[in-house]
Amino acid sequence: LEQHVREVAGRRGFDVGFVRNPRWDQPNGVSVRCAAAVLPARFVLLMADHLFAPSLLERVIQPPLGDDEVVLAVDRRIVGHPTVDLDDVTRVFIDGEHLRDIGKGLEHYNAFDTGVFVCTHAIFAALDAGGRAGDLSLSGGIRTLASHGRVRTVDVSDEVWIDVDDDRALALAARLFPNARASATCLLPAST
Numbered sequence: 001l002e003q004h005v006r007e008v009a010g011r012r013g014f015d016v017g018f019v020r021n022p023r024w025d026q027p028n029g030v031s032v033r034c035a036a037a038v039l040p041a042r043f044v045l046l047m048a049d050h051l052f053a054p055s056l057l058e059r060v061i062q063p064p065l066g067d068d069e070v071v072l073a074v075d076r077r078i079v080g081h082p083t084v085d086l087d088d089v090t091r092v093f094i095d096g097e098h099l100r101d102i103g104k105g106l107e108h109y110n111a112f113d114t115g116v117f118v119c120t121h122a123i124f125a126a127l128d129a130g131g132r133a134g135d136l137s138l139s140g141g142i143r144t145l146a147s148h149g150r151v152r153t154v155d156v157s158d159e160v161w162i163d164v165d166d167d168r169a170l171a172l173a174a175r176l177f178p179n180a181r182a183s184a185t186c187l188l189p190a191s192t
Contacts, residue, residue: 027136029127036124041067045123045138047115051177052161060116060154070123070145072099073116074153075161083162083172084112090139092153099151102139111153114161117142122150 002018009016021034032045042065044057052073060073074092075081091109093101102113117123123141130140145151164173173180 027138027140029130029136029138029141032138032141033124033127033131036121039121042118042120045117045119047163049164050115050161051164051173051180052114052116053159056114056156056159056161057116059156059159061118063118063152063154065118065120066150067120068122069120069150069152070142071118071152071154072142073114073156073159073161074099074111075114075159076111076155076157078110078112081112083160083169083176085163085165085169088165089113089163090115094153097152097154098149099142099146099153101146102142104139111155111157113139114156114159115163116156116161 005016005018017038019035019038021031023030044061056073060071063071065071072092074094075084077084088104090102090104090113091106092099092111092113093106093109094111101109122145126144127136127138127141129144130136133140133144135143142151160176162169162173162176164170
């Protein structure tokens with residue numbers, strides 16, 4: 001995988017680096033935590049199995065970001081969403097522009113997590129706190145930041161995105177994004 005990513009990056013003129021997680025079988029917050037030493041002060045965190053329109057990312061990186069904040073792209077279309085698998089989607093409860101809660105099993109929610117974040121290094125302390133509380137997931141770290149009012153949201157309900165977890169979603173993604181290809185987990189610097 002690393003060789004393939006290097007070849008593609010070379011052809012496209014990108015610099016890439018790799019961080020290995022020896023605890024890859026743990027929740028996704030552990031993988032994010034492994035990259036702390038190599039990430040800039042502000043970075044984009046994307047779920048590897050989510051596809052989205054480039055305009056979605058452009059909108060999420062625009063708002064100013066405090067040193068202790070995270071921004072999450074959310075979709076408020078909770079009824080009849082054309083691409084969401086209700087059995088798998090991460091749900092969020094937002095109040096104004098602030099995230100108040102996040103989780104797959106959330107009963108009271110008013111939007112979906114699109115898997116597109118702009119983070120600062122505050123996420124790492126929050127992941128550590130979530131881990132101490134027994135939750136090693138990214139959602140656990142985000143929940144910790146949200147409890148202090150430090151997760152803002154950007155409504156991207158008019159954008160196209162999909163979480164590709166099964167054959168049905170893969171077929172739909174192929175129709176929505178005919179030029180897309182499978183990719184490795186992305187942790188990319190955001191423009192400042």
